Amino acid sequence: xxxxxxxxxxxPKDEKDILYYRNVAARLEAIxxxxxxxxxxxxxxxxxxxxxxxxxxxxxxxxxxxxxxSSILGxxxxxxxxxxxxxxxxxxxxxxxxxxxxxxxxxxxKRRMSQHTAPIYDSExxxxxxxxxxxxxxxTEQYDTMVALGDAKKMAEQASKVKSNxxxxxxxxxxxxxxxxxxxxxxxxxxxxxxxxxxxxxEYMEDIYN
Numbered sequence: 136x137x138x139x140x141x142x143x144x145x146x147p148k149d150e151k152d153i154l155y156y157r158n159v160a161a162r163l164e165a166i167x168x169x170x171x172x173x174x175x176x177x178x179x180x181x182x183x184x185x186x187x188x189x190x191x192x193x194x195x196x197x198x199x200x201x202x203x204x205s206s207i208l209g210x211x212x213x214x215x216x217x218x219x220x221x222x223x224x225x226x227x228x229x230x231x232x233x234x235x236x237x238x239x240x241x242x243x244x245k246r247r248m249s250q251h252t253a254p255i256y257d258s259e260x261x262x263x264x265x266x267x268x269x270x271x272x273x274x275t276e277q278y279d280t281m282v283a284l285g286d287a288k289k290m291a292e293q294a295s296k297v298k299s300n301x302x303x304x305x306x307x308x309x310x311x312x313x314x315x316x317x318x319x320x321x322x323x324x325x326x327x328x329x330x331x332x333x334x335x336x337x338e339y340m341e342d343i344y345n
Contacts, residue, residue, distance in 0.1 A: 175333060182207065211237075233251050
């Protein structure tokens with residue numbers, strides 16, 4: 136999908152054009168604001184120009200005017216800023232990009248995000264990229280579940296290792312005295328040092344040996 140818009144220097148021909156584009160803009164704004172994902176426009180120098188209602192809620196902001204023109208990197212956690220910048224840079228090179236990162240809202244809320252970014256071209260010049268649209272989805276719950284499953288797997292593997300070590304150790308500890316008992320039972324059963332005085336002892340030896 137290739138997205139295009141009019142260049143900022145373009146102007147409508149008459150009142151009819153103005154009304155038409157106002158209506159189109161209003162409809163599109165309603166569609167975008169109804170989305171459950173964060174939809175935003177990001178400039179080449181990583182400035183945030185537009186963001187839908189869902190996105191504003193994610194970063195603890197009530198109105199776009201509070202942050203319009205500020206760097207989007209201000210809410211991207213430091214360890215993900217380079218990856219985020221690359222995704223925007225690549226979009227301005229004409230590529231569709233995907234990136235995962237974490238954000239910290241203006242009131243301290245933390246979220247894990249998955250973002251797809253696409254270039255927006257000048258409708259009059261197919262080779263000119265004017266801006267990028269970035270759609271981010273909150274995947275915090277899925278990410279936390281994945282991490283929890285990974286931790287559970289590690290714990291299970293560790294428990295299995297402990298169990299195996301325990302069984303190996305106990306097997307050795309049991310095997311040594313048992314071998315001695317079996318060896319003595321064979322000697323007694325063979326009456327190597329004389330007859331067994333009590334027939335009950337002979338029965339015990341048979342039980343041990345067999």
